[in-house]
Amino acid sequence: MAEPKPFTIAKLFTDLTGQNVNFTQILKAPLTKAAQAYGVYLIKPMDSIRVVQVDLPLLGSFGGALLGLPSQTVKESLAAPSLDEPLRDAIHEVLNVASTIVSIDDRAVFQTMHFGADSLPTGVADSLKNPAFRSYFTVTMSGYEGGAFSIFAPI
Amino acid sequence: MDILLVDDSKTMRMLVQRAIRQAGYRGLSFGEAENGVQALESMHQEKPKLVLSDWNMPEMSGIELLQSLRNQGNKTPFGFITSESSAEIKDMAISNGASFLLTKPFNPEDVQAALEPFLEGC
Numbered sequence: 001m002a003e004p005k006p007f008t009i010a011k012l013f014t015d016l017t018g019q020n021v022n023f024t025q026i027l028k029a030p031l032t033k034a035a036q037a038y039g040v041y042l043i044k045p046m047d048s049i050r051v052v053q054v055d056l057p058l059l060g061s062f063g064g065a066l067l068g069l070p071s072q073t074v075k076e077s078l079a080a081p082s083l084d085e086p087l088r089d090a091i092h093e094v095l096n097v098a099s100t101i102v103s104i105d106d107r108a109v110f111q112t113m114h115f116g117a118d119s120l121p122t123g124v125a126d127s128l129k130n131p132a133f134r135s136y137f138t139v140t141m142s143g144y145e146g147g148a149f150s151i152f153a154p155i
Numbered sequence: 156m157d158i159l160l161v162d163d164s165k166t167m168r169m170l171v172q173r174a175i176r177q178a179g180y181r182g183l184s185f186g187e188a189e190n191g192v193q194a195l196e197s198m199h200q201e202k203p204k205l206v207l208s209d210w211n212m213p214e215m216s217g218i219e220l221l222q223s224l225r226n227q228g229n230k231t232p233f234g235f236i237t238s239e240s241s242a243e244i245k246d247m248a249i250s251n252g253a254s255f256l257l258t259k260p261f262n263p264e265d266v267q268a269a270l271e272p273f274l275e276g277c
Contacts, residue, residue, distance in 0.1 A: 016260035066166060090166040096211075097238045097259045107241050109211055 004101045017065035020142040030148035038114040039095035044107040055147030063090035071144045127154030156186040156201045161194040161208035178267035191215025210237035
């Protein structure tokens with residue numbers, strides 16, 4: 001499987017958010033204590049699955065920048081008991097647009113968004129423990145909180 | 156209504172409007188629909204100059220909306236704004252009667268280039 005290049009992913013999110021975004025590929029799973037969000041994608045025509053796992057603060061940064069929200073407002077929204085609808089919708093759209101870098105060779109169609117591993121479909125959650133493919137990145141974003149971004153292809 | 160925006164994401168409908176205004180089209184009026192079904196209902200009431208639609212949506216996708224319009228003999232110019240970018244999808248869009256396919260993320264320059272032929276004088 002062709003691996004998405006850090007520069008390609010960074011350009012996508014820079015173009016999307018209007019902020020300078022940098023992706024650095026790392027070899028081991030990033031150490032993070034942040035809450036996690038997931039995007040599940042259907043890869044066509046094989047109908048296989050691919051999963052993006054992102055630190056929620058980073059995903060919130062992408063969504064917040066899309067809406068023109070300052071970093072502090074994003075942090076406050078993420079800390080609230082429930083995510084407000086505009087930011088949730090923007091995060092959903094960020095994961096949708098990410099489908100262009102989730103798969104280089106084949107068509108990826110964004111399916112579902114999940115907050116926390118507990119909310120992932122059972123089969124997807126199980127296969128993430130020993131994926132066939134994984135790609136790890138640390139991400140910085142000017143003016144906003146960065147974090148970890150990973151792509152998995154379950155077995 | 157000048158442009159009907161069809162996208163299940165409210166955020167994206169807002170961003171498209173903003174990009175169109177940034178492209179210099181400040182006096183246009185917009186209609187919005189969350190999917191193809193809503194778009195068809197809206198187009199029974201009003202006749203936009205242009206439809207801008209996402210590809211993947213619940214209820215009725217963008218390509219299904221385009222096919223439905225063309226099957227009804229509706230020739231309203233139709234463009235896709237989507238995260239779909241494969242050659243196969245672009246070919247399917249054009250062969251079904253779409254005028255263009257803009258890939259997300261887009262900028263005002265991309266939007267202006269795509270819309271100019273349909274919004275002359277606006």
